[in-house]
Amino acid sequence: MSSEVEGPDEETQRLPKSHDDIVQMTKTALNTLIKNDPLLCDLPEDVTLDEIKAQVAVLQGTALSINVHREDGEVVKVIVDQRDATVSHLKRAFMRSTQLRLLRKQGRKVAISWKHIWKTNWLVFNGVKLQNDNAKLRDLGITNRANVSFAKRYRDKLKSNKVEGC
Secondary structure, three states: OOOOOOOHHHHHHHOOOOHHHHHHHHHHHHHHHHHHOOOOOOOOOOOOHHHHHHHHHHHHOOEEEEEEEOOOOOEEEEEEEOOOOEHHHHHHHHHHHHHHHHHHHHOOOOOOOHHHHHHHEEEEEOOEEOOOOOOEOOOOOOOOOOEEEEEEOOOOHHHHOOOOOO
């Protein structure tokens, strides 16, 4: 009987060398699965769990996919939950999507003053400014595949002018 038994040296050679190797193997396996899935194949290679959940929610019809048109002409696709989604949820989804896109593009986190962005710009849908952050998207008529754009905010000069001569 000459049955070959693997020795401990042969077994350890097949095992990953470090934690980083295991992480890389897992990422490679997940990327292969996602690329071969007809419903998820359009997701980026370094996809996050939130992006997968959002894509599945859109496919199930429980989330809205909204196109936000930036002033520079770029269109950013954002996904928000359909149930009780508000303007605030739309803004947060846009911020997450933009931060993730910039991280992938530049390889590092980019600091953006969102307070300044929202202070100087409105989101606009069909010519209506989305002024109330608590307004429900459904009540505003925003549905799946809706187009929302940015518009500059201008100060109301009547409020800033003081009455002279008093």
